[in-house]
Amino acid sequence: MPSEAALEIFYAESDELLEAMDSALLRMEDGEYDSEILNEIFRSAHTIKGSAGIFGLDHIVEFTHVVENILDRARDDEIRIESELLNIIFKCRDHMSVLVHASSDEFAEDDAMQEAGRLLLESLKPWAQAAEPESSSDDPNSTPATQAGNWHISLRLTPECLRNGMDPNSFVSFLGSIGTVVYIETLMDALPEFDNFDPEVLYLAYEIALDADVDRDAIENAFAFVQEDSQIRILPPDSVVDEYVALIEALPESNERIGEILIRCGAISEQTLQQALATQLGEKVAHGKARQIGELLEDEKGVSNKVVQAAVDKQRSSEIKKPASTAPQLIRVDAERLDHLINLIGELVINRQRVDLLAAHTGNESLIEAVNSLGGFTELLRDAALNLRMVPIGSTFQRFKRIVRDTAQELGKNIQLVIEGAETELDRLMVEKLTDPLTHIVRNAMDHGIEPLEVRRENNKPEAGTLKLAAFHDAGNIVIEISDDGGGIVPEKIRAKAVEKGVIDEDTHLPEQDILQLVFHPGFSTAENVTNLSGRGVGMDVVKRNVEALQGHIEIHSVVGEGTTFRIRLPLTLAIIDGFHVSTGQTQFIVPQAAVIECTDLASHIDKNGRNCINLRGDMIPYVALREIFQLPDKEPDIEEKSKERTDNLLVVQVGEDRAGILVDHLHGEVQTVVKPMGPIFKPLKGVGGSSLLGNGDIAFILDITQLIETVITVEAHEL
Amino acid sequence: MFTCEVDIQKDLTSVSLAGELSIYSAAQLFNEHIKTLDYSNDFLVNLQGVEEIDTAGVQILLMLFRRVWHEGKTCEVTGMSASVQNYLNLFNLNEAMPVSGLQLS
Numbered sequence: 001m002p003s004e005a006a007l008e009i010f011y012a013e014s015d016e017l018l019e020a021m022d023s024a025l026l027r028m029e030d031g032e033y034d035s036e037i038l039n040e041i042f043r044s045a046h047t048i049k050g051s052a053g054i055f056g057l058d059h060i061v062e063f064t065h066v067v068e069n070i071l072d073r074a075r076d077d078e079i080r081i082e083s084e085l086l087n088i089i090f091k092c093r094d095h096m097s098v099l100v101h102a103s104s105d106e107f108a109e110d111d112a113m114q115e116a117g118r119l120l121l122e123s124l125k126p127w128a129q130a131a132e133p134e135s136s137s138d139d140p141n142s143t144p145a146t147q148a149g150n151w152h153i154s155l156r157l158t159p160e161c162l163r164n165g166m167d168p169n170s171f172v173s174f175l176g177s178i179g180t181v182v183y184i185e186t187l188m189d190a191l192p193e194f195d196n197f198d199p200e201v202l203y204l205a206y207e208i209a210l211d212a213d214v215d216r217d218a219i220e221n222a223f224a225f226v227q228e229d230s231q232i233r234i235l236p237p238d239s240v241v242d243e244y245v246a247l248i249e250a251l252p253e254s255n256e257r258i259g260e261i262l263i264r265c266g267a268i269s270e271q272t273l274q275q276a277l278a279t280q281l282g283e284k285v286a287h288g289k290a291r292q293i294g295e296l297l298e299d300e301k302g303v304s305n306k307v308v309q310a311a312v313d314k315q316r317s318s319e320i321k322k323p324a325s326t327a328p329q330l331i332r333v334d335a336e337r338l339d340h341l342i343n344l345i346g347e348l349v350i351n352r353q354r355v356d357l358l359a360a361h362t363g364n365e366s367l368i369e370a371v372n373s374l375g376g377f378t379e380l381l382r383d384a385a386l387n388l389r390m391v392p393i394g395s396t397f398q399r400f401k402r403i404v405r406d407t408a409q410e411l412g413k414n415i416q417l418v419i420e421g422a423e424t425e426l427d428r429l430m431v432e433k434l435t436d437p438l439t440h441i442v443r444n445a446m447d448h449g450i451e452p453l454e455v456r457r458e459n460n461k462p463e464a465g466t467l468k469l470a471a472f473h474d475a476g477n478i479v480i481e482i483s484d485d486g487g488g489i490v491p492e493k494i495r496a497k498a499v500e501k502g503v504i505d506e507d508t509h510l511p512e513q514d515i516l517q518l519v520f521h522p523g524f525s526t527a528e529n530v531t532n533l534s535g536r537g538v539g540m541d542v543v544k545r546n547v548e549a550l551q552g553h554i555e556i557h558s559v560v561g562e563g564t565t566f567r568i569r570l571p572l573t574l575a576i577i578d579g580f581h582v583s584t585g586q587t588q589f590i591v592p593q594a595a596v597i598e599c600t601d602l603a604s605h606i607d608k609n610g611r612n613c614i615n616l617r618g619d620m621i622p623y624v625a626l627r628e629i630f631q632l633p634d635k636e637p638d639i640e641e642k643s644k645e646r647t648d649n650l651l652v653v654q655v656g657e658d659r660a661g662i663l664v665d666h667l668h669g670e671v672q673t674v675v676k677p678m679g680p681i682f683k684p685l686k687g688v689g690g691s692s693l694l695g696n697g698d699i700a701f702i703l704d705i706t707q708l709i710e711t712v713i714t715v716e717a718h719e720l
Numbered sequence: 721m722f723t724c725e726v727d728i729q730k731d732l733t734s735v736s737l738a739g740e741l742s743i744y745s746a747a748q749l750f751n752e753h754i755k756t757l758d759y760s761n762d763f764l765v766n767l768q769g770v771e772e773i774d775t776a777g778v779q780i781l782l783m784l785f786r787r788v789w790h791e792g793k794t795c796e797v798t799g800m801s802a803s804v805q806n807y808l809n810l811f812n813l814n815e816a817m818p819v820s821g822l823q824l825s
Contacts, residue, residue, distance in 0.1 A: 162743050162746075162774075162775060162776050163743070165743075167743070167774050167775050167776075168775050168811075169774055169775055169807070169810070172810055172811065173810070176810070181810075183812070184810075184811060184812045185812060186811045186812060186813055186816075188782060188816070191779070191782065191783065191786065194755075194783060194786070194787045194790070197750065197783050199746040199747050199749065199750035199751070199776060199779065199780055200743060200746055200747055200776060202775065202776075202779075203779060204775065204779065206811075
C-alpha cells in the first residue's frame with residue numbers, strides 16, 4: 001500500500017532509468033562495448049525490477065527479471081551482445097516502458113500486451129541461461145552466486161518513513177515474494193508514552209528470518225528507495241556466530257533481548273549465543289575493551305561489507321546516480337510551482353513599470369534612483385526566473401536518435417543523424433509542444449526526402465543519407481532547422497497536386513516559395529504511396545498549426561536533387577520580452593528589442609524616387625508605416641504638442657537576412673513587458689503577436705516582426 | 721475515510737472502527753478519537769469493518785491496547801476483518817491483539 005506520492009517517484013525515476021538505458025544501448029550500437037556500459041544497462045533494469053517488486057507490480061518484475069538475466073550474462077562475459085540480440089534488447093526496453101506505465105490491473109486485461117511480452121521473452125531464449133537462479137529450495141544446484149537458507153534481516157527504518165509513503169508492509173511483502181518469512185518479530189520497544197505518541201511516526205522495528213535462495217542483491221534491491229538514515233542489516237545464511245554477535249552489539253536494544261529474538265528466528269542456538277556473549281564479555285574484562293566489530297568480521301565468508309547500512313548506501317549511490325562524474329546536482333520541482341513563481345514575477349515586472357512611471361512624475365531624485373535600482377534587480381530576477389524555464393533542446397534532439405534509427409531500419413535506408421546546437425535553450429513548454437511537429441517532419445524527410453539506395457547511387461550521392469537537426473539563436477528567436485540531403489521538393493509536382501486537389505486554379509501562378517508553402521495546406525499530400533509514416537495529408541498542416549500556436553513560423557527551402565530544409569522560427573519565450581515602446585496616433589505598440597537594429601528618421605534617408613524604401617548607407621531597405629498597415633486614423637493636426645515633435649521615426653528591424661523599416665509617430669523608450677497571447681479570434685491579424693499591459697494601464701500590441709517583414713516585402717514585390 | 725463509534729456502558733467501552741485506518745487519517749483518528757477516550761473501563765474493540773489498514777493504523781491500535789492495559793483493564797478484539805488479520809499474520813502480531821471469546825456481530 002505505498003502512497004500515490006511514492007508511486008509517482010517510482011514512475012519518474014523509472015522513466016529516467018529507461019532513458020539512460022536507451023542512450024547506453026545506442027552508444028553500444030555505435031561501438032562502445034566495455035564492462036562499464038554493460039554494468040550501466042544492467043543496473044537500470046535491475047533497479048527498476050527491484051522497485052517494481054516493492055510496489056507489487058509483478059508484471060514488471062516478471063518481464064524485467066528475464067531481461068536482467070541476459071544482461072547479467074553479458075556482464076559476466078558469458079555471452080556477447082551482437083546486433084541481433086541488441087535489437088531485441090531495444091525492443092525489450094520499449095516493452096519495459098509500456099509495462100511501467102500500465103497498472104497491474106491494466107496488464108491483466110490486456111492480452112496484446114501480455115502476448116508481446118511473451119514473444120519478446122521467447123526471442124531471448126537462445127541467449128538465456130539454462131537454469132534460472134531465482135527458484136527457491138527445490139533447486140539443488142543453485143548457482144554459486146545465490147545462497148540458500150535462512151537469511152537474517154534486521155530492519156530499523158527511519159521514523160519519518162510512514163510520512164514519506166514507505167510502509168514496512170511493502171518490504172515484508174516483497175521479502176515474502178522472493179522467499180518464505182520463517183519468523184518475524186515486531187519490536188515495539190520504541191513505542192512512547194500514550195501522551196507523547198505521534199500517529200504519523202514509525203516506532204516499530206523488525207527482525208526477520210527469511211528462507212530464500214537468492215543473492216544478496218535481490219534483498220538489498222528491495223531497499224533501494226528507502227531513506228538514507230534507515231539501518232538495514234542483512235546476514236546471509238551460515239553467517240559465523242561472530243557476525244551475529246556483532247549484530248547484537250550494534251542494535252540498540254539490550255543484548256539479551258536481541259539474543260532471544262535471534263534464537264526465536266532460528267538464527268543461532270541458545271547455547272551458541274551464551275558462549276559467544278560470554279567470550280565477548282570475557283574479552284572485555286580481559287582487555288579492558290571489546291574487540292572492534294571490524295576485527296570480528298575478518299574471517300567470514302559471505303559478508304562482504306561491515307554489518308551496517310553500507311549495503312544500502314552502495315546500492316543507492318551506484319544505481320541512482322548518473323554515470324557522468326561531473327553531473328550537476330539536480331532537484332525535482334513541481335512544474336506548477338515553477339509556473340506560479342514565473343507568473344508572480346511577470347506581475348512584478350508590470351508593477352515595476354507603473355512604479356517607474358509614477359516616480360518619474362514626482363521628479364523626486366532619490367526616489368527615481370531607488371526605483372531604478374529596484375528595476376535593476378527586477379530585471380535580474382526576471383532573467384533568473386526565465387532561466388528556470390529554459391531547457392536545452394538537446395534532450396529533445398536526443399530522442400530522435402532512436403526514432404531515426406528505428407525508422408531507417410523500417411525503410412531499409414541508411415540514414416545518419418547529425419545534431420548541431422544541442423545546447424541551445426528554449427522555453428520548457430515549447431519543447432514539449434515541438435516534439436510532435438518535429439517528429440512528423442523528420443519522418444517525412446526520411447520517408448520522402450531521402451531517396452532509396454539505388455537512386456542515390458545513380459546520382460553519385462553517398463549511400464548514407466544525412467539528416468541534420470540544428471538549433472541556434474537569431475534576433476531574439478530560436479531557429480530550428482531540419483535538413484536532409486535527399487531529392488528535394490519538386491515544385492511542379494506540388495503544383496500539379498494542388499491543382500488536382502482544387503487548392504489552386506490551373507492558371508494561378510505562384511512564386512516558388514509560395515508553391516512550397518502549399519505543402520502545409522490541409523488535405524495535401526503528394527506521396528505516391530501513403531505509408532504508415534507520412535503521406536496521409538493530415539501531417540503538414542497540423543505541423544504548421546502547432547508551430548503557429550507557439551507564435552512561430554515555418555518555411556521550406558529546397559533545391560531539387562540536393563535536399564530540403566525546414567526552418568522553424570520561435571520566440572525564445574512566451575513569457576516576458578524586452579521591447580521598444582512606440583506609438584502611432586493613439587495606438588501603442590511594442591517592438592521586440594532583439595529585432596531592432598537601428599532607430600532613425602525617415603526624412604534623412606527617404607528615397608528620392610518616391611518608392612517606399614530608404615537609402616541606409618547605400619542599402620535600399622523597404623519600409624512601411626504602421627498607420628497604413630493597421631489602418632490607423634490620421635494624425636489630428638490640432639494637437640499642438642504632438643505636431644511639433646518629429647513624427648517620422650523609423651525603426652530598422654531585421655529578421656534573418658531580411659531588413660525593413662517601420663514608420664511610427666513616436667518613440668517612448670525601452671520596456672520589459674509580460675506577453676499576453678492574443679486570442680484565436682485575432683489569428684487573421686497579421687503583424688501582431690501578442691499584447692501587453694503598460695505601466696500606465698494602456699494596452700500595447702506586440703509586433704510580430706517576421707510577419708510584418710513578410711507583409712512589407714510582399715507589398716514591395718507587388719509594387720515593383 | 722474511517723468511522724469510529726464508541727459505546728460507553730457502566731463498566732465496558734466498546735469501540736467500533738471501520739473503513740481505512742491508514743497514514744492519511746492516522747493523525748485524525750488518534751488525536752480526535754482515540755486520545756479523547758476515557759480509559760477507566762474494560763475495552764472491546766470491533767475491527768470487523770476495517771477495509772484497509774497499514775502500519776500507522778496498526779500502531780494506533782497497539783497504543784490503544786497498551787493504554788487500556790496500563791490502567792489494569794482488559795482489552796480484546798471482538799470482530800476481525802480480513803485486512804487486519806492479514807497484517808497481524810504477516811507481522812506475527814496476533815498475540816499483541818488478543819481476540820475475545822465473544823463474537824459480537
